[in-house]
Amino acid sequence: MQEELALKVRSELFKRKMSQKELASMIGISSVYLSDIIHGRKNGPKAQEHIKHICKILNI
Known part of the structure; x- marks a missing residue:
């Protein structure tokens, strides 16, 4: 889960x-x-x- 979250966050931040x-x-x-x-x-x-807040902000 952590690796998946890290990848999603990194990807969204880059976008x-x-x-x-x-x-x-x-x-x-x-x-x-x-x-x-x-x-x-x-x-x-x-x-x-x-x-939860991170996911809401980044829409992931």
């Missing part, structure tokens, strides 16, 4: 010419924390909420 830092800023988290969530290093309840 939108958007950086991870910009996405993190939209969500209100650090880019390091965003990277940890996307790559499955953080997966608690709060991270799951952020994943």
Whole structure:
């Protein structure tokens, strides 16, 4: 799941010419924390909420 999420996020960011830092800023988290969530290093309840938010923003 994490690899699939990471690929989808990377692909959407590329299409939108958007950086991870910009996405993190939209969500209100650090880019390091965003990277940890996307790559499955953080997966608690709060991270799951952020994943839902990421998917909503990027339409994935």
